Amino acid sequence: MADLLKELEAEITGVRATTARQNVGTIREIGDGVARVEGLTDAMLNEMLDLGHGITGLALNLEETEVGVIILGDYTELEEGDEVRTTGKLLQVPVGMGLLGRVVNTLGQPVDGKGPVESDVAYPVEKLAPGVIRRRSVSQPVQTGIMAIDAMIPIGRGQRELIIGDRSTGKTTICIDTIISQARLNRAAKAAGDQDYRPLYSIYVAIGQKQSSIARTISVLEEAGALPYTIIVASPAADSATSQYLAPFAGAAMGEWFMDNGMDALIIFDDLSKHAVAYRQVSLVLKRPSGREAYPGDVFYLHSRLLERAARVGEKYGNGSLTGLPIIETQAGDVSAYIPTNVISITDGQIYLETDLFNQGVRPAVNVGLSVSRVGGSAQIKAMRQVAGSLKLELAQYRELQAFAQFGSDLDKATQAQLNRGQRLVELLKQNQFSPLPFSKQILIIMAGTGGFLDDMPVAQVREFEAELFKYVDSTNPGILRAIMEKKILDDQLKGQLQGIIKEAKQQFVAAREAVAK
Amino acid sequence: MKTGKQIRREAKELFRMCLVDGVLDETRVRQVVERILASRPRGYLPLLKCFQRWVKLEYARHTAEVESAVPLPFDLAARVREGVEKAYGPGMTTEFVANPELIGGMRIQVGSDVYDGTIRSGLAELARIWGVSSRNGGNAQA
Numbered sequence: 001m002a003d004l005l006k007e008l009e010a011e012i013t014g015v016r017a018t019t020a021r022q023n024v025g026t027i028r029e030i031g032d033g034v035a036r037v038e039g040l041t042d043a044m045l046n047e048m049l050d051l052g053h054g055i056t057g058l059a060l061n062l063e064e065t066e067v068g069v070i071i072l073g074d075y076t077e078l079e080e081g082d083e084v085r086t087t088g089k090l091l092q093v094p095v096g097m098g099l100l101g102r103v104v105n106t107l108g109q110p111v112d113g114k115g116p117v118e119s120d121v122a123y124p125v126e127k128l129a130p131g132v133i134r135r136r137s138v139s140q141p142v143q144t145g146i147m148a149i150d151a152m153i154p155i156g157r158g159q160r161e162l163i164i165g166d167r168s169t170g171k172t173t174i175c176i177d178t179i180i181s182q183a184r185l186n187r188a189a190k191a192a193g194d195q196d197y198r199p200l201y202s203i204y205v206a207i208g209q210k211q212s213s214i215a216r217t218i219s220v221l222e223e224a225g226a227l228p229y230t231i232i233v234a235s236p237a238a239d240s241a242t243s244q245y246l247a248p249f250a251g252a253a254m255g256e257w258f259m260d261n262g263m264d265a266l267i268i269f270d271d272l273s274k275h276a277v278a279y280r281q282v283s284l285v286l287k288r289p290s291g292r293e294a295y296p297g298d299v300f301y302l303h304s305r306l307l308e309r310a311a312r313v314g315e316k317y318g319n320g321s322l323t324g325l326p327i328i329e330t331q332a333g334d335v336s337a338y339i340p341t342n343v344i345s346i347t348d349g350q351i352y353l354e355t356d357l358f359n360q361g362v363r364p365a366v367n368v369g370l371s372v373s374r375v376g377g378s379a380q381i382k383a384m385r386q387v388a389g390s391l392k393l394e395l396a397q398y399r400e401l402q403a404f405a406q407f408g409s410d411l412d413k414a415t416q417a418q419l420n421r422g423q424r425l426v427e428l429l430k431q432n433q434f435s436p437l438p439f440s441k442q443i444l445i446i447m448a449g450t451g452g453f454l455d456d457m458p459v460a461q462v463r464e465f466e467a468e469l470f471k472y473v474d475s476t477n478p479g480i481l482r483a484i485m486e487k488k489i490l491d492d493q494l495k496g497q498l499q500g501i502i503k504e505a506k507q508q509f510v511a512a513r514e515a516v517a518k
Numbered sequence: 519m520k521t522g523k524q525i526r527r528e529a530k531e532l533f534r535m536c537l538v539d540g541v542l543d544e545t546r547v548r549q550v551v552e553r554i555l556a557s558r559p560r561g562y563l564p565l566l567k568c569f570q571r572w573v574k575l576e577y578a579r580h581t582a583e584v585e586s587a588v589p590l591p592f593d594l595a596a597r598v599r600e601g602v603e604k605a606y607g608p609g610m611t612t613e614f615v616a617n618p619e620l621i622g623g624m625r626i627q628v629g630s631d632v633y634d635g636t637i638r639s640g641l642a643e644l645a646r647i648w649g650v651s652s653r654n655g656g657n658a659q660a
Contacts, residue, residue, distance in 0.1 A: 024627070039629065
């Protein structure tokens, strides 16, 4: 009781005893999630406004006699004539480790029914990106677990790599695989007590998606044990355009907390095409002038200021990083459209997924020729660079010769051999969804492909052999995979050992097939 | 056809013409309205509405609305008037309104600026701190 009395006294004392000046306005017009408020002469851009009934808004349009406000909440409770007050604050979201494993909305409020989010720190949703001096070059890899990407389009911590393609080409799957792969590594390092390993936490921002898709993603992450290392910011299609517009910035704020505290985080924006559409809607309702394809004139700045917040900062500033994987959905493979070209020019590379490849059964449907990572080999361990260099070259040669494939019987031996090798390498790079591979196994199988061990094997058996090879090495010599990751380079001894394992596994595989055939 | 933007621009221009040394001249305002009604140009009704809004905002900027729970005594009202003129300059109009819902204290609004020292606002602030909905009189949250 005494504590309660003290608390009450403190609260009453805390209430403003003196009369301070406040700035107010009156709602003149409201509709479509936007209110036009007369007055509010002191309102600042992006300032949070109190609209009453527990609803807040953001001042986005500052005009001579009124302010255009986007409403964060249920605007049906508001009426013309309601009083609006300035708060002097920017919009903030809760950040911190307490958000891991949770599904939250744009304002950081939990929507997963698991109780309140534990957080005592809040970060502003809109924040300036780290400056040039604060940054450090990208040199640590992000293991997506997808061979085609880790070998030929490597992503580094602090990089922005765009994932672009038509609908249903596997863009989200690549991102989910990355989250699962990183979660496995985090768990393995924690179990092994590896103090040197830097865990990578993931933030998945779902913008304008179907709620069933978001639910399915959550379920996949939960089954794979990746949810404890992931924050999900959900702004589904049923949310207002305002909420969808702010969701990526809220996610970026959560990621920046990890970066500022010396940790590494990965943020996925799924997808920025819908984000641009939501921003277009908000801008049109605010009566801002429209430009190309009815997008507002600052749609480039919308994405550039968002993506620039993904960076790797120097040791003096915490040595943290935020890696960005924005997703863009194209229409009919048109990468020269407005929003795709904008985001391509902002990011540090793109992974281009093609519908044709997907339909041919090449999954992930990565067009290696058109995809690029501007960070490149700096983000790869040396061992991977050693095997991946020849892989990329051989695939490039294969693509050049593919047109002649229909004349297979009329080609010289060298060309035929190149085509055969290319077909097996393409088959090798196929991977099931939600089945990321660690670097060590990727190096092993790529070495099998580029070393010619698969040249005499039917293409249809390549993936079967791959599975058998992994089983073989796991059962007979798991230490060699650890050795690859510890040494991070393939010296002659290690190469010899790996080649020996591949030969033995192949002998066993061929013998088993022959026995079955008899 | 005149667009909304053009009408807003014209209304603003007409309003500016009614300012003499930064102060709104009521005679000019009346003249503008009479001329528009006499000539009835295309879009004259939205033009008049916009013009009215500008005049209303200007009037609100130079008017102090003083609300109190009970009518203020003469000397207190004079002090308030003096204080408003000191803060916002001469030429301010001060209107006094009695509003028992304020319970006690005084609320002064000049344009967008509000100085609220009423008991009602203090109670609302306490309700906000304790998470009580003052409108519905809901229970305090644990």
